[in-house]
Amino acid sequence: MRTIIDLPSDQIEALEALCRREGISRAEAIRRAVAQHVRPVRRAATDPAFGVWRTRRLDGLKYQERLRREWE
Numbered sequence: 001m002r003t004i005i006d007l008p009s010d011q012i013e014a015l016e017a018l019c020r021r022e023g024i025s026r027a028e029a030i031r032r033a034v035a036q037h038v039r040p041v042r043r044a045a046t047d048p049a050f051g052v053w054r055t056r057r058l059d060g061l062k063y064q065e066r067l068r069r070e071w072e
Contacts (some may be wrong), residue, residue, distance in 0.1 A: 005030075 019029050
């Protein structure tokens with residue numbers, strides 16, 4: 001998807017220098033920057049729930065079946 005962004009001239013200059021140094025296009029540099037910026041956000045969305053049942057001494061399937069019996 002294409003998008004248009006406005007950057008101040010000092011950021012454009014820094015971006016150009018980075019692109020020359022890395023041998024990449026502006027688009028690639030911006031894609032990398034966005035990916036690096038959103039990575040922690042995506043990770044934070046799942047981290048609080050990850051492994052929450054790890055320390056429980058309970059079979060997950062048996063627990064699920066017990067809860068569903070309450071619906072009967």
